[in-house]
Amino acid sequence: MNDIKQQGNRLGIIGWLTGGRWGFERYMYSLHRITGLGILSYFLLHIFVTSSRLFGARTWELVMGAVANPVFKLGEFAVFAAFAFHMLNGLRLILIEFGFAVGKAEEPVYPYRSSVNTQRPLSVIVIILAAVIVCVGGYRFFFMH
């Protein structure tokens, strides 16, 4: 039994970041789920908060005052960032799930080619666009009054 060779962690931190053979689309899946649930939680609360306008200007100012603190501001920014990622990644998923942007179907001849390589540029575009939107939003959130 002791002839089994110990495998070192060959991928190291890079493997941790890229999920080994999974690639970062796997992490985009996790992030899509987390952002979806995050936006949903915020949204359910949001319906109650914004419905408070029914009670007039005073109640509105009161409720807005209650949520005008740094913790809520940071939370709101997190929701904004979640929106940017979830929307763009959602568009990517819709394209892929309906069969676009996955490359042409071809005969499976060895060595097989992974369609992930065809999809990767779209993932990179999503990350870059989301980062741009988050930066513009972040500037408004934290540097403009």
Next chain:
Amino acid sequence: MNGLSKWTWHMMAGLGLVAFLSIHMITMHLDLILGWFNPAGGESLDWANVTARGKQAIMPFFYVAFLGLALYHGLYGLRTIIFELGIPKRMARLTTILILIAGIGLFGLGSFAAFHFASVAASTGAIQ
């Protein structure tokens, strides 16, 4: 509606939300950069802007469509995640019923708020 059409509607709602949510985020969070949909100028949540938007005839329809799409898409997504836990059939049915009740209740509350607010804003000019 079978499972596949429910999922297809989930996707379509996602597409619709791209337009609605983008307009919403631009209105609310890029107010001082673009100023769109903020007729009174300044911050989007100033009462003057809230009532000015409220007086526009299209707004309650915008809100209700937006609310319906977001509730359907978000709650269907939540249901998918719960189902993926592999719960028994009876629990799955119960989950669907509870989510449906929550969705209809929140849709009712939000729609009432949007239309009631619009009618008061239109008749009084502003709500004091």
